[in-house]
Amino acid sequence: MPRVVVFDEFGGPDVMHVVEEPVIAPAPGEVRVRIEAFAVNPLDRMMRSGTSPATIPLPHARLGVEGTGVVDALGPGTTGWEIGDPVVLTAVPDASVRGSYADYTTVPASRVVARPAGLGVAEAAAIWVAFSTAYGALVEKAAMRPGDHVVITAASGGVGRAAMQIANQIGAVPIALTRHAANEEDLVAAGAAVVIAADREDVVDAVLHHTAGKGADIVLDVVMGPGQQDLLKAVRPGGTLVAAGFLDPRPTPFPAGPPLTIFSYRSFEHTLDAVVVKRMAAFLNAGVRLGALRPAIDRVFALDDVVEAHRHLENGLHAGKKIVVTV
Structure with missing residues (x-):
């Protein structure tokens, strides 16, 4: 059964726990992504602790605005992608409902871009935000x-x-x-x-x-x-x-x-603008190809250790480098 990280109350890293849920079919115009890795961001900590300016509905809230994986299914009428395409999430509009801390998530097809060639999974998970x-x-x-x-x-x-x-x-x-x-x-x-x-x-x-x-x-x-x-x-x-x-x-x-x-x-402001996202993706692809752009990775955790990954972030042990969780 696919796994999802959820929290039912606001607080420290320990409020998160892994549950199993059936996989959801993508809606029209959406893709389902089998997540391979996601990065831990300060926004995730704010959502989990209850300090985010956005309203987070409880219980059973999800986390994750960044990640990478492969297209696993296409919703009705979805074009431009094939099953098996490696992609990077550019935005998860409702992360508290279908965030990337999971084995699978569904997003509008316009909210993913092709994963830059030359990036490993951990780097691809940590580059976009x-x-x-x-x-x-x-x-x-x-x-x-x-x-x-x-x-x-x-x-x-x-x-x-x-x-x-x-x-x-x-x-x-x-x-x-x-x-x-x-x-x-x-x-x-x-x-x-x-x-x-x-x-x-x-x-x-x-x-x-x-x-x-x-x-x-x-x-x-x-x-x-x-x-x-x-x-x-x-x-x-x-x-x-x-x-x-x-x-x-x-x-x-x-x-x-x-x-x-x-x-x-x-x-x-820009990651929801398809025209600007296209420019961003082209710039990132060129920079990765030339070796000019590369995210700095601190540590990689497994999904079962997501609580420890958040503790690592809160304690400042990452020294500004990205924390990645593989799924």
């Missing part, structure tokens, strides 16, 4: 160009690592911002052209120094909170700040400073 977020924020929103100096906050995280790789692929200059100088070697290896550590230098002064006094062309802020005020001072007049995260729960003051463009970005 971080890379589509970074791509959408930097390329679609900020129109990043070759030569742009791009400050990336929380650079050790999944989105930060993806953003550095994407900047390098385009020919921009990724400037990694981190809280701790001890992360410098790892960030340089991950693709940073420059590492600025908040515990050893003034962030604004350092950005100005590395941009010949001009300031950054783009800042990708996945942290928010009061610290954004310093980032605004590090952007050149006419530059762009993209607010694409919420790691700091404190209020973010209203932006004030030199004239610049400010965007607020959420990944579902």
Whole structure:
């Protein structure tokens, strides 16, 4: 009998448990995907703990917005896919009902893309959320160009690592911002052209120094909170700040400073747009083929160990790399 991870109450990792359920036939226009692996994301933790801004119906809620597998069945009238095609989930619109923490899930056929050739199953499970977020924020929103100096906050995280790789692929200059100088070697290896550590230098002064006094062309802020005020001072007049995260729960003051463009970005803004998803998939395929884009994997767990995988995430043991669960 196929397995599904569910939770009946909000709380810590222990509220999750594996149950068996009959497989569901895909509806018209849908595909059923036999999941081979999924990644554990901060959004999963928020849903499980009850801190997600979206309403999560209990009991028997599911988890999982990211994963990879093969097309197992086609719903009536579904075209464009064949049984056995390897795919990546680009969006699970109702993850609490049919999330990827399972042996099987059904999604609209438009919510999967072909798995990039050259990626292993674990990498394919972990590539879409971080890379589509970074791509959408930097390329679609900020129109990043070759030569742009791009400050990336929380650079050790999944989105930060993806953003550095994407900047390098385009020919921009990724400037990694981190809280701790001890992360410098790892960030340089991950693709940073420059590492600025908040515990050893003034962030604004350092950005100005590395941009010949001009300031950054783009800042990708996945942290928010009061610290954004310093980032605004590090952007050149006419530059762009993209607010694409919420790691700091404190209020973010209203932006004030030199004239610049400010965007607020959420990944579902583009992952539900078929035209943009097509561009994202083409960009990822090219980057994987060239060896420029690769998700950093921390550990791989088995489905029966999904509780331990969430503990690993909550304890911060992943150091910003992706946690993957194989099915």
